[in-house]
Amino acid sequence: MDKSTGKANKITITNDKGRLSKEEIERMVQEAEKYKAEDEGQREKIAAKNALESYAFNMKSAVSDEGLKDKISESDKKKILDKCSEVLSWLEANQLAEKEEFDHKRKELENMCNPVITKLYQGGCTGPTCAPGYTPSRAATGPTIEEVD
DSSP states (O other): OOTTTOOOOOOOOOOOTTOOOHHHHHHHHHHHHHHHHHHHHHHHHHHHHHHHHHHHHHHHHHHHOGGGTTTSOHHHHHHHHHHHHHHHHHHHHTTTOOHHHHHHHHHHHHHHHHHHHHHHHTTOOOSTTOOTTOOHHHHTTOOOHHHHO
């Protein structure tokens, strides 16, 4: 307000620079919805690839463990190590494979490793997470009262 003349001017300041219009926001939401299925498929593919790679490395590490040296036959150990190496080589050469291919390779590796691992642990648990006196048959029933007391 100008005190000498008594005139008042009103000024409105708006900041439209850098703001998105409603149309632009709507377009972006539609694009996100459009690509949602594609993104989900890509996420599942990467998860399957990572699961295969992780399983192969874990199996390779498990059978190479020094604590299992006396508990697993050399032929079983070699069979698992060879299969894991084969899968890891395939994985390296097929980075762009589809989710189904990764899943198939993992099932193939699991089908080969599971009987050996099952046979390995039938006599009791030898892993670092097992409590003394642990056996697979007692795992389902839990500890006895004497063990808890």
